[in-house]
Amino acid sequence: MTNLVIVESPAKAKTIEKYLGKDFTVRSSYGHIRDIQKKGMGIDLENGFLPNYEISSDKKKNVTELKKLAKASDTIWLATDEDREGEAIAWHLAEALNLDIKTTKRIVFHEITKPAIQAAIANPRTVDLDLVDAQQARRILDRIVGFELSPILWKKIRTGLSAGRVQSVAVRLIVEREKEVEAFESNFVFRVQGQLKLLDKSGNPVGDLDVKRTATFATEEEATAFLEAVAKANLSVVSLEEKPAKRTPKAPFTTSTLQQEASSKLGFSVKQTMMVAQRLYESGKITYMRTDSVNLSELAIAQAKETITSEYGAKYSESRRYKTKNADAQEAHEAIRPTDFGVENVTGERNEQRLYQLIWRRAIASQMADAQLKRTTVDVGIDLLPDDKLTAKGEVVIFDGFLKVYDFDAKDGSGLLPPMTIGQALSVTELGAKQSYSRPPARYNEASLVRTLEEMGIGRPSTYAPTIDTVQQRGYVIKEDREGKPRDYRQITLVDGKVSAETLSEMAGTEKNKLFPTDIAGIVTNFLTKHFGDILDYQFTAKVEGKFDVIAEGKMQWQDMLSEFYTQFHPRVVAAEDVSREEAGQARSLGNHPESGKPMFVKIGRYGPYVQVGDGENEEKPTFASLMPGQKMDLLTLEQALDLFKLPREVGEMPETFKAKAVDGSEFGVEKGQMIIAKQGPFGPYLEYGVKMYAPIKGFDPLSITLEESVALVENKIQADADKIVKTFPGTDVKILKGRWGPYITDVTTKKNAKIAKDEDALELSLEECEKRLEEAPEPKKRGRAAAKKAPAKKAAAKKPAAKKTPAKKAAAKKPATKKPAAKKTTTRKVAAKKAAVKKIDAK
């Protein structure tokens, strides 16, 4: 009797194999083995959203091997994780290995112990196809959203961009937070704090007391008046309160909380945390690191108790069972914990040791007793200000409990207060009122973004780190440090009975390892929220998850759910095709032009980012300049933008005539005294040195390039142009030039070009023949405004019916009463109307 057990992870397979007898072979799938085809949509949008699955390229070898083993085995046990994805993996395995889905045994275990595994083997079920359907709906929806939205971004904003249910919301969070920070208006209050001396009956100091005034002052005058009153007043202890308090340990780590703590305590990036954790997992030191569960197995709880009791004594032990708050959690695994609590430290790399210790402490602490504290609050009365007071707080640990191992969050500074009695007098050592500014909302770092996403139920433990990576790779988000700016503040100080004030400086807004949105992120988020607001909605995932749950319960067909989604989603994709690049590329405002006061923007256009001055109001035409090569639109300042308009600039006159000789002996070049002008074009800066004579500026700043440098560039260009000449016809504008694809005929003034066949000898061609061909050649295409506006409209008209008909037809067939056909008929007219509307606005 031979058995094949398939789990997801190879590390798990190894452990399980030990617990099962010789009759059992345990192998792993290495996660998902099949996925929707890699290229293209891979979903039949017209026929029930049927996906085309294929074995993932990196799993082919493994699947072949599993197939072989399956054939040789009497019984197959699908032991993938007990969650939606695990169920789907089991189903894909059954499909790929040609197993009967109705009879193949499906087992799950919640902990890897011999009895648990044996119990699982004794109670097999079959694959839950409803749960599989829920996963398919999830997968297909993500593919549709990602693969229909991304191409729109390529067309309207920039190629290579991407959008998706998870990443687009992550980017939105960062964009919105940045807006909040920018819009934040800081105000200030004056906070009073300082140190007092406790006095004995004869006025000798017997102890120090750190105090604060809980309430703040709105103005410097009030704060000064307060300190001046205190200077003259008698201070005494008016109330003394002691209260017991306790602190409770936190739950053991999940992926997200581990990432947060490793970030704040060890300074790890989320990626780094996962890599180090993976190594600990593979070497058997910790349980699985991609989990959303805070649950510990009974065995683990018992083990922890044993360790705590023997290390610290029984009173430190308190067995606790934690519940996951998050409703979206799938809890296929345990919380992250040491596999052996008896091991307090591991060998290996330093970072592995540090992360392990963090995990060990957090898990152990979660099974320890509360810390018992005594909190003391002292109020100091001021006789001249009977309604006011200063307060001191102290906290003493009576019993440390879990703090013995996990004291990272212990409050500092508020230790034991000196002994005192009601009525005891005090004097001021130093008391200050500092002007303190309110702070804008904190920008996200990687870990806090993960926390927010998790709270919103967006993304999964296995995808947090990759998502953070993706948004950075696509150029939506930059992780960096930013220097703050110095800011003045007022400090009023009472010392030796005298009140003085001074202006001091501090750094404000310093950021370290924070996530900043790029301009592209702003553009994409604007565009997507405008046209696909529901997908960018922070609730979108939660809403569809609710539907997936209904599917998993067998109360809804997955096709119906997708159909409902797609019939409202796809038309908006079609509509978004008609949005002009200009509208889609709306970007950042740079402020106003210092002289004209016109608004300035950085936008992204067909040829990349550019600056626009003026918004076309008041019949004034905006002016434009593209960014220099290497300039980043995200970082462009108003000053740099203005610099772009300092071109064209007259660099100087040609000091000498320069002529270059072509192969046929003809000469051309530039005369002495010709003005050289530096200009900025769509592909970068260039020099103009005559009618239709240009040389690109490479390696120099067009604002500061010298005449000497310019002349060198011009001469090089003339020489290069001369080298391109195959033949000239003296006295005419006709030339035969060397092109990248062979020689061609050109007319220098009309810019018309004509072909020369491959088997022809270009040198043999007569002027008459060349002129004839030029005559027949098509007009050179006009580019620029007129052409740019026309082209998309044409394209849309030609492309639309063919490309868009089929899905629409399908929707119409399904629901005859929808507005779909009507909408389609009017598409072209609508485009025209929209364009007209845009023009009207322009004209205004």
Next chain:
DNA sequence: CAGTGAGCGAGCTTCCGCTTGACTT
């Protein structure tokens, strides 16, 4: 937006979730 030099067309980019690879520089 504008021009910097042929013009056209085909092909490419992309999603989210599971899991670790290792033929050779």
